[in-house]
Amino acid sequence: MKRPILLLFAFLAGLVVVSLVYYVREELRIPSPSPPGGSGGRPGEGFILEIPRGLGARAVVGLLQDNKVIRNRYVTLTYIFYTGARNKLQAGEYLFDHPLTIPEVVNKLTTGAVYLHKFTVPEGLTVEETAQKWQEQGFGAAPDFLMAAAGAVDLVRRFDEKATSTEGYLFPETYSLPAHTTARQAIEAMVSRFQQMVERLQQAVPATNWSLNLHDMVILASLVETEAAREDERPLIASVYLNRLGRRILLQCDPTVIYALQQANRYHGSLTLADLRFESPYNTYLKAGLPPGPIANPGYPSLLAAVQPASTKYLYFVRTTEGRHTFSETLAAHNRAVALYRKSVRLTRGMAKAQ
Numbered sequence: 001m002k003r004p005i006l007l008l009f010a011f012l013a014g015l016v017v018v019s020l021v022y023y024v025r026e027e028l029r030i031p032s033p034s035p036p037g038g039s040g041g042r043p044g045e046g047f048i049l050e051i052p053r054g055l056g057a058r059a060v061v062g063l064l065q066d067n068k069v070i071r072n073r074y075v076t077l078t079y080i081f082y083t084g085a086r087n088k089l090q091a092g093e094y095l096f097d098h099p100l101t102i103p104e105v106v107n108k109l110t111t112g113a114v115y116l117h118k119f120t121v122p123e124g125l126t127v128e129e130t131a132q133k134w135q136e137q138g139f140g141a142a143p144d145f146l147m148a149a150a151g152a153v154d155l156v157r158r159f160d161e162k163a164t165s166t167e168g169y170l171f172p173e174t175y176s177l178p179a180h181t182t183a184r185q186a187i188e189a190m191v192s193r194f195q196q197m198v199e200r201l202q203q204a205v206p207a208t209n210w211s212l213n214l215h216d217m218v219i220l221a222s223l224v225e226t227e228a229a230r231e232d233e234r235p236l237i238a239s240v241y242l243n244r245l246g247r248r249i250l251l252q253c254d255p256t257v258i259y260a261l262q263q264a265n266r267y268h269g270s271l272t273l274a275d276l277r278f279e280s281p282y283n284t285y286l287k288a289g290l291p292p293g294p295i296a297n298p299g300y301p302s303l304l305a306a307v308q309p310a311s312t313k314y315l316y317f318v319r320t321t322e323g324r325h326t327f328s329e330t331l332a333a334h335n336r337a338v339a340l341y342r343k344s345v346r347l348t349r350g351m352a353k354a355q
Helices: 002-029 057-066 073-083 102-110 127-136 142-150 153-157 183-204 214-227 231-246 254-263 300-307 331-354
Strands: 047-051 092-096 116-120 174-178 316-319 325-328
Touching: 047 057, 057 073, 073 102, 116 127, 127 142, 142 183, 153 183, 174 183, 183 300, 214 231, 214 254, 214 300, 231 300, 231 316, 231 325, 316 331, 325 331
Parallel strands: none
Antiparallel strands: 047 092, 116 174, 316 325
């Protein structure tokens, strides 16, 4: 009599185990049916969930369930403990924009597939303007960025011992940064990217064929960046400055004066004749040769133009109303181009007033 009862209990126990295993397998296989982020979310919208540092596995799972990322905390915990993921869950911001299975959610957290924020830095900005972008895009305060930049010169001196600041070496690009990235970390990424661009330059044009050393090349590239309106003109502008350097003619680059005035908080939006006499080592109307450092952060096309300039005899250029430049070999030709430009400006203004 006892044996049939024992067999019945064994059968029932086995049935329970099989049912439990099947249930767990189904829970692991089926994504959460609710839109992540709670009942108010809409499919495809998604939301970002931050996992704070120091949170234990149970608290993390509770947070996931509260936000409807998972539907069964007990199966999730079992899976985490069974797979050894308990101490591998990483803090950070995670994007959940569609239902995931429990293994997919746990894998996301253990691999640290955090959501990355875009930090966009246009070409030709100064360090101070880059700091403003840092603040405008919600990453932190501009003064903190400036302080970090001032303390990061050591990063640049590893490959340019003449550098006195990070100006010119914060490569302009769109960076993908995790939440809570510090200004120092962002600057490290930007300087590292600059180094990668230098390696790319050396592949395009061996450093032995450069007409300038790295430090002066970056300075020249920054001048090209601030003057160029069109990409195809960058090599031409670089050639003008190199030709003037070769003949020991003052560069007379307006952006260098603007930069000098900005550093002294004296730039008001346009240059005057008095501004051109402003005493500064950056004023190329007064000081021969290149300025002592870059005046902006150049992009790759300007860097390439500095090491691969056009072969010309041009010594002058003036901007036209179409956003391009007229290049000249002689002062007489340049003066004619300037007169033509001024005439076109007057005509444009006259037509605007007539309308």
